Amino acid sequence: MTCTARPGPREIWLAYDEASNRGDHDAAAAFVAPDLAVLVNGVPALSSVAEDRAVQTELIRCYPDYARSFVGALEDGDSAAIEWRMHGTPAPGVDLPPLDVPGCSVVRCRDGRIVEARLYHPTGALDRVADRALGRD
DSSP states (O other): OOOOOOOOHHHHHHHHHHHHHHTOHHHHHTTEEEEEEEEETTEEEEOSHHHHHHHHHHHHHHOTTOEEEEEEEEEETTEEEEEEEEEEOOOTTOOOOOEEEEEEEEEEEETTEEEEEEEEOOSSHHHHHHHHHTTOO
């Protein structure tokens, strides 16, 4: 009998993060459920894979050297708390400060995809990027 373990939420998030850091939005989208629900600091922020892709695209446009570093994780069943730090230098002509943001994502996964993410981080540049991407600025 062969036992094939399904990837846990930590592994799924790491694969999503690796694709995001490469700027490969198609690969990143493969790890996100179409009905993704995202809260940022307790407030609903995204409700689809398309909105996630728009924010990721704008993030890389504003910070071409953007990278999110994995700090650590705690996993429990289909959920994980992921600690990370984002870094980036603003593109020429972009009116944003350098990106140096610590944060934590609590993700829940189903069938190998992230279905819910609750992000906690200081407000500032990341909020401005999301607002630009979603036409809320």
